Amino acid sequence: MKTLTNKVAAVTGAASGIGRALATNLAAKGCHLAISDVDEPGLQETASLITDAKVKITTHIVDVADRDRVHQYADDVVEQHGRVNIIINNAGVGVGDTIEDVSYDDFEWIVGINFWGVVYGTKAFLPYLKKEPEGHIVNISSINGIVPNPNNGPYCATKFAVKGFTETLRQELNGTSVGVTVVHPGGIGTNIVRNARIRKGVNPNKTHEELAAAFDEHLVRNTPDFAARTIISGIENNKQRVMVGGDAKTMDWFTRLFPVGATRFVRYITHRFSS
Numbered sequence: 001m002k003t004l005t006n007k008v009a010a011v012t013g014a015a016s017g018i019g020r021a022l023a024t025n026l027a028a029k030g031c032h033l034a035i036s037d038v039d040e041p042g043l044q045e046t047a048s049l050i051t052d053a054k055v056k057i058t059t060h061i062v063d064v065a066d067r068d069r070v071h072q073y074a075d076d077v078v079e080q081h082g083r084v085n086i087i088i089n090n091a092g093v094g095v096g097d098t099i100e101d102v103s104y105d106d107f108e109w110i111v112g113i114n115f116w117g118v119v120y121g122t123k124a125f126l127p128y129l130k131k132e133p134e135g136h137i138v139n140i141s142s143i144n145g146i147v148p149n150p151n152n153g154p155y156c157a158t159k160f161a162v163k164g165f166t167e168t169l170r171q172e173l174n175g176t177s178v179g180v181t182v183v184h185p186g187g188i189g190t191n192i193v194r195n196a197r198i199r200k201g202v203n204p205n206k207t208h209e210e211l212a213a214a215f216d217e218h219l220v221r222n223t224p225d226f227a228a229r230t231i232i233s234g235i236e237n238n239k240q241r242v243m244v245g246g247d248a249k250t251m252d253w254f255t256r257l258f259p260v261g262a263t264r265f266v267r268y269i270t271h272r273f274s275s
Contacts, residue, residue, distance in 0.1 A: 004030065011035050011036070036091075040061055064113055083132060097151060098200055106197055138234075139182050167182060190224055
């Protein structure tokens, strides 16, 4: 995408974390915003951080697991902004449990947000994006969409699904005006672990808060602002894949060279940092 100035971007999960950082960094480039989340106070706080009067910002309460609501979101964005150029399907949640023990309710909950939310966002906005001289779809996967870790199967499954969905979409849209990017963040300092449904961590003796603290101490390598700037650079340069952080790049490389060894290594690291 040649420039973001005066483009219109829709961002899901914008009440905090990477979504909030995407909103503020896009606004700094003169991009108009239609931000969404289920957390209305957080969404309003994000909007309050954007003080450039030249940037139009609208807020939308959207559960991305609700297909009809996501399609209405797309319609509302075009009605209120006149067009839309970018959709960033960023909203995501976590579930900590074994595949054997995870409840169907928890599994369906995470699939509804992490995978179906991406599908709905893509399909709802794509017809509008194709009408523009430049359009872009950004779907947030994870390093766990490349290499899994134990007691995180539902999350890993959704992020592998996002990767496959997005890479297929890119093939289908090749030669059109719509670019497609899949993003694989490594350890980013967000609240995803604290907000996750942790039923059974790798170490059953650790509380939810202790597991979140261990993640922050040992696995967080970059800030949401760093992630947002990396993703935006990917949009500007029409990158097909964006690896966020040295940890993500290293694990991507390691998995390509040693696909079996990489999963063993991640299992070891997960247990070590959870002990």
